[in-house]
Amino acid sequence: MSESGKKLTIVGAGAVGTSAAHWAVSRKVAQEIVMVDVVDGIPQGKALDISQSAPLCGFHGSVIGTCDYKDTAGSDVVIITAGLARKPGMSRDDLLSKNVEIVKQVTENIVSQSPEAVIVVVTNPIDAMVYTVFKVSGFPKNRVVGMAGVLDSARYRTFLAKALGVAPRDVTALVMGIHGDNMLPLTRLASVAGVPVEQLLSKQQLEEIVRRTKYGGGEIVQHLKTGSAFTTPGLCAIEMAQSVLFDEKRVLPCAAYLEGEFGIDGVFLGVPVVLGRGGVERIVEFELTEQERAALEKSVEAVKKQVAATGL
Ligand code: APR
Numbered sequence: 001m002s003e004s005g006k007k008l009t010i011v012g013a014g015a016v017g018t019s020a021a022h023w024a025v026s027r028k029v030a031q032e033i034v035m036v037d038v039v040d041g042i043p044q045g046k047a048l049d050i051s052q053s054a055p056l057c058g059f060h061g062s063v064i065g066t067c068d069y070k071d072t073a074g075s076d077v078v079i080i081t082a083g084l085a086r087k088p089g090m091s092r093d094d095l096l097s098k099n100v101e102i103v104k105q106v107t108e109n110i111v112s113q114s115p116e117a118v119i120v121v122v123t124n125p126i127d128a129m130v131y132t133v134f135k136v137s138g139f140p141k142n143r144v145v146g147m148a149g150v151l152d153s154a155r156y157r158t159f160l161a162k163a164l165g166v167a168p169r170d171v172t173a174l175v176m177g178i179h180g181d182n183m184l185p186l187t188r189l190a191s192v193a194g195v196p197v198e199q200l201l202s203k204q205q206l207e208e209i210v211r212r213t214k215y216g217g218g219e220i221v222q223h224l225k226t227g228s229a230f231t232t233p234g235l236c237a238i239e240m241a242q243s244v245l246f247d248e249k250r251v252l253p254c255a256a257y258l259e260g261e262f263g264i265d266g267v268f269l270g271v272p273v274v275l276g277r278g279g280v281e282r283i284v285e286f287e288l289t290e291q292e293r294a295a296l297e298k299s300v301e302a303v304k305k306q307v308a309a310t311g312l
Helices: 013-028 042-051 092-113 126-137 147-162 203-214 214-222 233-246 290-311
Strands: 006-010 032-036 062-066 077-080 118-119 144-146 250-259 264-274 280-282
Touching: 006 013, 006 092, 013 032, 013 042, 032 042, 032 092, 042 062, 077 092, 077 144, 077 233, 092 118, 092 126, 092 290, 118 126, 118 233, 126 144, 126 250, 126 264, 126 290, 144 264, 144 280, 147 203, 147 214, 147 233, 147 250, 147 264, 203 214, 233 250, 250 280, 264 290
Parallel strands: 006 032, 006 077, 032 062, 077 118, 118 144
Antiparallel strands: 144 250, 250 264, 264 280
């Protein structure tokens, strides 16, 4: 793949933002990559480091670090990772009050410089932060999208592949709903090369995999103690950005604004979407079982609580 000729901004040059920039260069998704942070020196140093991988990656574009949003002007895609990350004992909801203020301020700056951008929100709690960006930006719903389902599905696929003893890329699986304990890994639709996993693994094995997927982020926080997952979250954000920058029309589970789809209205929730140049070009709606619908309702309730806490 060669660079899209496009401009990508990553706000927050912390662990996730740095991972995203690294993957953006190695996948050559944009001609210009800009890293922004509030702490002077961090984005500049990280961008310089990453830019020096260009000869090894075959990357022909530029990577710059800055604290000045003017440098982000005219971005096609903006990934927001700015904000606090979890520590052991914290839920994603515990981050809300601090991160909502950060995300509001970041959004205002982004909108002033890149009024046509597609914004990919990574800051947690994602389902409330993506709503915050939507409200503050005034952007149409298709240009604001949250990164959660790609990560949760990657975790689900990894655990399924391990249990099956097969290549992870041959496992297809969908996780819908909130990025939190009430997420919905759909066992019924998980398959390996088209073969339903329900026919290959026991109910007990599948239940354990679903449980581990739901707490996949927390498991990493427990190990790290000083922060949360960053390598794969950064890649997942780039997977989404790439689909927009190259108009790939990938079908990826993302937090999208629902207006009646799946019988849900007025919230961002993880659903399968078609991601292309216009951002969320379509939500792929399908029939849920009664049990799945009830589980999704739980997600909706949890997201609504988060959104109420933003005060927006
Ligand atoms: N504008 C720009 N950058 C900011 C701002 C702001 N207003 N406030 C904080 N930051 C920066 C910090 O300076 C830091 O460099 O955001 C970065 C966050 O980095 P980390 O603390 O390493 O956190 P990280 O692990 O990257 O997680 C960031 O992504 O996955 C989510 O839950 C995670 O909400 C968290 C976010």
